[in-house]
Amino acid sequence: MPLTLDRREGPYGEVVLRQRDDHFEIIANGTFLMDTSDGRSERLLVDAALQALGGPRTGGAADARSAGTRQDAHRPSVLIGGLGVGFSLAHAAADPAWGRIAVVEREQAIIDWHREGPLAALSARALADPRTALIHADLVAYVHAPDIPDTYDALCLDIDNGPDWTVTEGNDGLYSPSGLAACARRLNPGGVLAVWSARPSADFEESLRNAGFSGVRTEEIPVARGVPDVVHLGIRPA
Numbered sequence: 001m002p003l004t005l006d007r008r009e010g011p012y013g014e015v016v017l018r019q020r021d022d023h024f025e026i027i028a029n030g031t032f033l034m035d036t037s038d039g040r041s042e043r044l045l046v047d048a049a050l051q052a053l054g055g056p057r058t059g060g061a062a063d064a065r066s067a068g069t070r071q072d073a074h075r076p077s078v079l080i081g082g083l084g085v086g087f088s089l090a091h092a093a094a095d096p097a098w099g100r101i102a103v104v105e106r107e108q109a110i111i112d113w114h115r116e117g118p119l120a121a122l123s124a125r126a127l128a129d130p131r132t133a134l135i136h137a138d139l140v141a142y143v144h145a146p147d148i149p150d151t152y153d154a155l156c157l158d159i160d161n162g163p164d165w166t167v168t169e170g171n172d173g174l175y176s177p178s179g180l181a182a183c184a185r186r187l188n189p190g191g192v193l194a195v196w197s198a199r200p201s202a203d204f205e206e207s208l209r210n211a212g213f214s215g216v217r218t219e220e221i222p223v224a225r226g227v228p229d230v231v232h233l234g235i236r237p238a
Helices: 040-052 061-067 087-093 108-116 120-128 139-144 169-175 178-187 202-212
Strands: 004-009 012-018 025-027 031-035 078-081 101-107 131-137 152-157 186-197 215-223 231-233
Touching: 004 108, 012 108, 040 078, 040 087, 040 152, 040 186, 040 215, 040 231, 061 120, 061 169, 078 087, 087 101, 087 120, 108 120, 108 131, 108 202, 120 131, 139 178, 152 178, 169 178, 178 186, 202 215, 202 231
Parallel strands: 078 101, 078 152, 101 131, 152 186
Antiparallel strands: 004 012, 012 025, 025 031, 186 231, 215 231
16 A cells, blocks of 8 residues: 655645555646656657757767757757656756756645655755756746746656646647747747656647647657657747
């Protein structure tokens, strides 16, 4: 049986941190979000975006050293939403191919678990990296905010179980035509939108094309049982 370590009521509902054997898991409003048992799909989310930008698919120290020879001005920036258990952030920060790294997280509880709780073991080094900025905000509001001028070369989004399976009703707006248009405005020309999903969505692929993204494709991540996890990818035309 899992052990509940913390339970919080926030503006978006209940969020729970549980421990199951040696792993931690996050539950939001009764819906399982993610755990620390694997992390392959969260890492692929970041690697697929870098590859789509024309960079290498990172695979070890040799790749990292090669990428690290790039000048800072030419290293792409990435926005990660949200923080989750920290796999995507830690993977991006471990790769010198990335320049500026921003991570947006709306749940104060999750931020606390990383700052001073059990998840710090996964993310402390990444959060201390000078390239990293942690932004406490709702991702949907952040991408729409007209007073925030920041743009990025890649958006790596993992705030739901997918475009068709959102954690809260308000997140639907991120995958709507207006939400995808807002994501495109957050991207520099030629930038990549990467969206994690627990299952493929042909409808979302069509939504990306209708929103003007090019090179739309889906990468699959095999899982132990059931349909594969996927990363949906689209490029903002230059």
